[in-house]
Amino acid sequence: MIESPINEIDIVKAKTSKIEKVDFNNLAFGKTFTDHMFVCDFEDGKWQTPKIIPYQAMTIEPSARVFHYGQAVFEGMKAYKDENDRVFLFRPEDNHRRINKSAARMAIPEFPKDYFFKGLSELLNLDKDWIKPGIGNSLYLRPFVIATEPAISAAPSETYRFMIICSPAKAYYKGKVRVLFAEKFSRSADGGVGFAKAAGNYGAQFYPTSLAQKKGFQQIIWTDASTHEYLEEAGTMNIFFRIGNTLITAPNNDRILDGITRKSVIQLAKDLGIECEVRRVSVKEIRAAAQDGSLKEIFGAGTAAVISPISAFEHAGDVFEIDDIEESYASLFKQGILNIQHNEAEDLHGWRFEIK
Numbered sequence: 001m002i003e004s005p006i007n008e009i010d011i012v013k014a015k016t017s018k019i020e021k022v023d024f025n026n027l028a029f030g031k032t033f034t035d036h037m038f039v040c041d042f043e044d045g046k047w048q049t050p051k052i053i054p055y056q057a058m059t060i061e062p063s064a065r066v067f068h069y070g071q072a073v074f075e076g077m078k079a080y081k082d083e084n085d086r087v088f089l090f091r092p093e094d095n096h097r098r099i100n101k102s103a104a105r106m107a108i109p110e111f112p113k114d115y116f117f118k119g120l121s122e123l124l125n126l127d128k129d130w131i132k133p134g135i136g137n138s139l140y141l142r143p144f145v146i147a148t149e150p151a152i153s154a155a156p157s158e159t160y161r162f163m164i165i166c167s168p169a170k171a172y173y174k175g176k177v178r179v180l181f182a183e184k185f186s187r188s189a190d191g192g193v194g195f196a197k198a199a200g201n202y203g204a205q206f207y208p209t210s211l212a213q214k215k216g217f218q219q220i221i222w223t224d225a226s227t228h229e230y231l232e233e234a235g236t237m238n239i240f241f242r243i244g245n246t247l248i249t250a251p252n253n254d255r256i257l258d259g260i261t262r263k264s265v266i267q268l269a270k271d272l273g274i275e276c277e278v279r280r281v282s283v284k285e286i287r288a289a290a291q292d293g294s295l296k297e298i299f300g301a302g303t304a305a306v307i308s309p310i311s312a313f314e315h316a317g318d319v320f321e322i323d324d325i326e327e328s329y330a331s332l333f334k335q336g337i338l339n340i341q342h343n344e345a346e347d348l349h350g351w352r353f354e355i356k
């Protein structure tokens with residue numbers, strides 16, 4: 001990790017706020033942005049003095065390498081407010097560590113930790129009115145890095161831009177998700193970039209996912225690329241299976257994203273005395289458990305939705321419905337994580353990070 005002395009951040013405040021125009025009860029996810037954004041350029045072999053400026057369009061040359069070779073990585077995190085207007089992040093050191101892991105895989109320079117934290121804290125202090133208190137409200141934060149060098153030879157960029165933009169989010173109950181187990185397409189492969197939050201991982205999923213949607217399934221659960229026999233994760237969420245009273249989730253590897261929500265669920269399960277096995281999960285095993293009635297739940301885990309219950313899966317032309325159950329693990333973990341995030345439950349593991 002690069003540690004560099006923090007320079008002051010240059011701040012240009014927005015002259016007026018857009019906040020009065022926003023209907024916080026009707027927010028489409030990721031379409032409204034706050035008044036400010038954080039920008040830091042990598043030039044001459046180092047990250048320059050960061051800036052916070054009004055959220056605005058930017059100009060970039062059409063030859064910028066990001067457009068041609070996809071050198072781009074991102075993070076997804078959220079800021080929360082408690083009833084006393086204190087602002088918190090959830091395990092942000094893990095986001096910093098992960099964006100640098102993603103960056104390294106894409107030959108992008110690592111971003112200094114002090115810039116990351118100073119940037120988040122200044123930005124959130126400027127835009128804190130955009131974070132509404134109450135469980136289910138949050139400010140989604142999108143740090144990302146793009147290759148900006150105007151040059152189209154196939155080589156890593158000499159210049160980059162690191163940015164953070166912020167979008168207010170409201171958790172709606174979107175209904176349960178129906179999924180398809182992948183049999184043909186793959187999201188990632190051994191030695192590839194599946195573990196990284198690299199932009200191209202998402203672009204490559206849109207087409208197979210659109211085919212699944214035409215068949216009535218909102219998402220795909222990706223399987224291992226070589227045999228399609230083992231269940232790995234969804235496009236933006238890690239996946240848990242509950243057979244009887246035991247949870248099972250796939251181990252991390254270079255094909256699977258190391259989700260912070262996943263890690264938190266595994267820890268909370270341990271705290272609650274729920275058995276959680278981290279091991280390979282086969283399609284065969286889940287089909288058999290669905291048939292004999294021991295499959296109780298499948299749910300996804302990720303920052304955006306926290307926990308998403310899955311109501312059905314399709315594999316090899318067969319559709320398996322998963323009945324609702326009372327006191328599901330999905331709702332237990334969702335409530336448990338939200339309560340910690342919003343400062344309404346004890347933070348046994350030091351996950352909350354207060355922005356002061």
Ligand SMILES: *Cc1c(COP(=O)(O)O)cnc(C)c1O
Nearest residue numbers: 236237238257259260261302303
């Ligand atoms: C971001 C992401 C997740 C979830 O990670 P969290 O840290 O829990 O938000 C899972 N899978 C993929 C592919 C992702 O991009």
